[in-house]
Amino acid sequence: MEHPHRKLRPREPSDLEDEVEATREAATKAQVFAAAERLFALHGFQNVSVRDITAEAGVNLASVNYHFGSKDGLLFEIFRRRTGELNRERARMLHEAADRDGGAPPLREILRALFEPPLRWSDPRNERRISVQFIIRARSEGTEAMREVLRSDVSHLRRFADALLTARPGLAPEDVYWRLHFCLGMTHNNRFAEFERLHVLSQGLTSETDMEALLERMLDFAEAGFVA
Amino acid sequence: MEHPHRKLRPREPSDLEDEVEATREAATKAQVFAAAERLFALHGFQNVSVRDITAEAGVNLASVNYHFGSKDGLLFEIFRRRTGELNRERARMLHEAADRDGGAPPLREILRALFEPPLRWSDPRNERRISVQFIIRARSEGTEAMREVLRSDVSHLRRFADALLTARPGLAPEDVYWRLHFCLGMTHNNRFAEFERLHVLSQGLTSETDMEALLERMLDFAEAGFVA
DNA sequence: TCGGGGGTCGAACGACCGTTTGACTGAGCA
């Protein structure tokens, strides 16, 4: 048939060859994906029309519905892939830290595994810089269905919560959970607009380009908050 | 004339009698205001149509454009009033703390002035509960014009930055600014959805109803982070 | 060489949106 997103879509790449399939044939799909991610991150989901996306990508208007089923489907697929990548990188760092320290990594290393991946992506020289902004935006502007997934799927946070509970055995579990919540709030606030706002407030003292310095600042703050 | 938002609107209440004018005559305006704030807070700006608002308020469709000029104008007016109230309450608390301590309030009292107002509003028994959610949402989903104001107007944060710089003289100013940024991130993350998410993760251990306990938790965390 | 189907294209559909219009209402005042 023609439209892969109608009735049991034949030969669905199914999340695995997505990265490879951008060879030549489905270049259109990759271009739509990239353009949509960029525009969604910069202007928000509702403020970007399908026509904006296809114009930016230089493809036909019908491409979005052909390759992704719908505009919602496009948003969801970008979100699923990016959060998957981010969570995998975080889990890998946490796992490596656990290997280094016999299964019970110290507090700072747990927090580093939580903070570093999105910050490394946010480096101005990193092409994934826009992906972080997309994720942050999508978290609050996403579809209702997306927010349902977001609310119920906390599996990737389980490892971090457990590691923190182990690292701070003297702390009441609810305190650990709340402080993890605070740390997540710290990262979710790292949007372009907030950086600019801080830049204005500090009269140019703060710079949003040095992500390594920002990482250490966040670690200092959060680690002290957890030890309290 | 008929439409107050066309050409130099006659007898504009001008931000002062807004609270009083809800006597009888302009009950429609107040109902639109309340319905819009609630719907915007719950579903977002773009997901709520003017028809949704007027239906919820039980008034005519044209009321929004008559009383507020446009849908954007309505959003902006709600945002301006609510943020004004919040900033005034924060400034008042900071001022009182300064009076108590001879002009240089201790770190924890500064942070309390920053955290407490929105948390007190968030109390389930407080009718302003929805206003906090509205503010947080509007901060990231607002109009471009609104975001421009948001980025350039940092006057209400100046007092807090200065107070923090005074309270932590040994700290590099840029560290103070960054840590203030972290604290703001902590408050901005206090959305309903995030509370539910944490509730799921902690398997019911955390409760979003006890705002006083949450305030102390946030103060413990942030104060320790600032002392580090 | 021929047929089929994945992919692309222009064009249009139908729904919903924010906004505007002009008539109407009723209270306040001379």
Next chain:
DNA sequence: TGCTCAGTCAAACGGTCGTTCGACCCCCGA
């Protein structure tokens, strides 16, 4: 009593949106 005008109302306008349709192209296997 008659005029004025802020406010309300039903109805419609013009535009944009996501989506769908049917024709078309071209590569690939038989």
